[in-house]
Amino acid sequence: MTKEDVYKRFETAKARKHEALRRMKERLEDDSFCDFLRQQSNSLSYEEA
Amino acid sequence: MKKLDLNKINGSAPYKIVYVEQDSSYNFITDSGIVYSVMFIDDDLVQSGESYQFIIYNKNNRKSPRDKKLRDTIATIIHEFFQQNNVALLYICETGDGKQAFRSRLFQAWFAAWDSEWYVCKSTSFIDNDGIENYVSIIIRDDNPVRSQIIAEFQEALDKLGEKP
Numbered sequence: 001m002t003k004e005d006v007y008k009r010f011e012t013a014k015a016r017k018h019e020a021l022r023r024m025k026e027r028l029e030d031d032s033f034c035d036f037l038r039q040q041s042n043s044l045s046y047e048e049a
Numbered sequence: 050m051k052k053l054d055l056n057k058i059n060g061s062a063p064y065k066i067v068y069v070e071q072d073s074s075y076n077f078i079t080d081s082g083i084v085y086s087v088m089f090i091d092d093d094l095v096q097s098g099e100s101y102q103f104i105i106y107n108k109n110n111r112k113s114p115r116d117k118k119l120r121d122t123i124a125t126i127i128h129e130f131f132q133q134n135n136v137a138l139l140y141i142c143e144t145g146d147g148k149q150a151f152r153s154r155l156f157q158a159w160f161a162a163w164d165s166e167w168y169v170c171k172s173t174s175f176i177d178n179d180g181i182e183n184y185v186s187i188i189i190r191d192d193n194p195v196r197s198q199i200i201a202e203f204q205e206a207l208d209k210l211g212e213k214p
Contacts, residue, residue, distance in 0.1 A: 009094045010206075011103060013139070017090070017104055020088050023071070024086045027072065028076075040065045047192055
């Protein structure tokens with residue numbers, strides 16, 4: 001395994017991470033989804049869990 | 050990657066998890082109103098065994114100081130991930146805002162508080178060609194049949210990344 005190989009793999013890993021984060025950000029910009037999460041969280045208390 | 054059992058997660062996670070099929074993410078909101086999204090994606094930094102990358106996103110970009118429910122919720126998701134998948138899991142700290150050292154410390158503190166005798170965690174850092182310090186952790190189950198090879202390959206890879214050009 002050469003340094004170049006590892007560097008390429010690491011850069012690929014970071015690029016995949018950034019792409020996943022971009023998709024997450026895009027989805028969470030939708031306020032209705034966050035409202036849905038809020039409603040869901042109200043249906044279960046810590047004690048119940 | 051085998052799908053996680055959402056009922057099992059919600060049976061013990063302090064925060065209620067909502068799974069989104071569209072991007073295979075696990076989402077929740079904390080008591081202080083911070084929205085988190087968690088995802089596992091394919092990874093091939095380590096090739097001695099199957100590996101994935103753990104991604105966590107804090108929508109509000111606010112800290113959750115001493116929120117044990119947050120720590121325990123993440124632990125429950127990761128524990129279920131390892132129940133279903135005896136693979137390696139990498140966490141690469143985001144460097145865009147310069148807070149990677151904080152993220153690494155937090156991740157290690159969370160790991161230390163988990164039921165960690167079932168897992169091996171190795172964390173390391175290196176300075177890349179742009180002079181940026183990168184923090185990377187790997188977690189594997191203690192009974193992973195290729196545990197030693199994965200750890201050795203991870204260390205070798207990170208040592209190479211840290212070599213001066």
